[in-house]
Amino acid sequence: MDIIISNTSDEPIYRQIVNQVKVLILNGELKEGHALPSIRGLARDLRISVITTSRAYEELEREGFIRSVPGKGSFVSEENKEFLKEKKLQILEDKLLQAIEESKSLNLSFNELVEMLRLLYQEEK
Amino acid sequence: MSYVLEVNGLSKSYRDFTLDNISFKLEKGYVMGFIGPNGAGKSTTIKLMMNLIKRNSGEIKIFGMDNILHEKEIKEKIGFVYDESTFYGVLTINEMKGIIRPFYREWDEDKFQRCLKEFELNPDKKIDDLSKGMKMKFSLAIALSHNAELILMDEPTSGLDPIFRSELLDILYSIIQDEEKSIFFSTHITSDLEKIADYITFINQGKLVFSRAKDDVLENYAIIKGRKELLTDEVKRAFTGLRLSSTGFEGLTDNIPRIRELLKDQVLIEKASLDDIMIYSVRRAINV
Numbered sequence: 515m516d517i518i519i520s521n522t523s524d525e526p527i528y529r530q531i532v533n534q535v536k537v538l539i540l541n542g543e544l545k546e547g548h549a550l551p552s553i554r555g556l557a558r559d560l561r562i563s564v565i566t567t568s569r570a571y572e573e574l575e576r577e578g579f580i581r582s583v584p585g586k587g588s589f590v591s592e593e594n595k596e597f598l599k600e601k602k603l604q605i606l607e608d609k610l611l612q613a614i615e616e617s618k619s620l621n622l623s624f625n626e627l628v629e630m631l632r633l634l635y636q637e638e639k
Numbered sequence: 640m641s642y643v644l645e646v647n648g649l650s651k652s653y654r655d656f657t658l659d660n661i662s663f664k665l666e667k668g669y670v671m672g673f674i675g676p677n678g679a680g681k682s683t684t685i686k687l688m689m690n691l692i693k694r695n696s697g698e699i700k701i702f703g704m705d706n707i708l709h710e711k712e713i714k715e716k717i718g719f720v721y722d723e724s725t726f727y728g729v730l731t732i733n734e735m736k737g738i739i740r741p742f743y744r745e746w747d748e749d750k751f752q753r754c755l756k757e758f759e760l761n762p763d764k765k766i767d768d769l770s771k772g773m774k775m776k777f778s779l780a781i782a783l784s785h786n787a788e789l790i791l792m793d794e795p796t797s798g799l800d801p802i803f804r805s806e807l808l809d810i811l812y813s814i815i816q817d818e819e820k821s822i823f824f825s826t827h828i829t830s831d832l833e834k835i836a837d838y839i840t841f842i843n844q845g846k847l848v849f850s851r852a853k854d855d856v857l858e859n860y861a862i863i864k865g866r867k868e869l870l871t872d873e874v875k876r877a878f879t880g881l882r883l884s885s886t887g888f889e890g891l892t893d894n895i896p897r898i899r900e901l902l903k904d905q906v907l908i909e910k911a912s913l914d915d916i917m918i919y920s921v922r923r924a925i926n927v
Contacts, residue, residue, distance in 0.1 A: 522910075524910065526854065526857075526858060527854075528854065552816075554815060554816050554818065555816065557812070557835075558809075558812035558813070558816065561808065561812070561835070562834060563670065563834070563835060563836055563837045563853055563854070564668070564669060564670070564815065564837055565669070565837040565852055565853070565854060566854055569854070
């Protein structure tokens, strides 16, 4: 599990961990049921405090991305396929919105944008 | 919640120094950094914990027991790592261990041998020939071999180079992996061991400044930089400490929302380090 912590960022360290783990889960690098490093192991590897990693894991659990089993550790949530799909759809929507904004700034019409999307979609197949 | 260390209203007076009503606690399995400038009272506090000097008032509980009434039981489970070496210099590591070992009921010789290997300590080397860093590793090896549940370190990093300090950090991380062991260390160099600290207790001139989770401290304080004409009396009150120069001001605040409200985007707001917090808090005390 790759996590890069910046000590100069304004974002608190626990937030950086939460965001990076989320990305790893959403892009499929961390699969359902995958075991995460222990709280203390992660603190050691990132050279941060145990409180910081605990807080990151608590947050991820609260948001439904991971679940913690006492005595066993933390795992990527599996029961929540719908939830992950929803999160991914959200990301897709954001990207589409970006594309729409870009096309507007280029004065593309809706139909031209749809045509472009159709061509690209078919190429991918 | 079980605490390994509870200090309540601890006071000790000398002719020219008073440790005044110090209180803090440390939960089992966590790490506390005890910071403050030279002469703040850190060593006095640690000596009181180890019952090396007599307190005037207050109480200290270690593993839930009074540190004077249960001194012997408590010390069995403390690994005390002292700034100065307390070993006999003419003896070898192995000979010194032979003297120390009988003092502890729970001695794990295998563990001791593993530590020597891991810390690259030669058992036949004389204590006097060990570097400062190696002496510290030897102290830690002893602490780990008698199964200490609380590692108490007084200024462990003073006089050690950055490479060794980094190695010490690795050792401390491996100690806390099992959730059973706690670490308390004092230091006036905050930039290295602070990484591992869950809690920071800061004292200055014998008084407690704060004892809080490190993340809370770092999130609440900020360094503010800007032009001097922004400093009205109202603005000044929002600062813990200020430094003025011909080029502008720099100050520490623990009230970031207030600064934002008063100065909006006319100033630079940066993360404060523990060093910043220590320096500005101490300076203010001097200026008052």
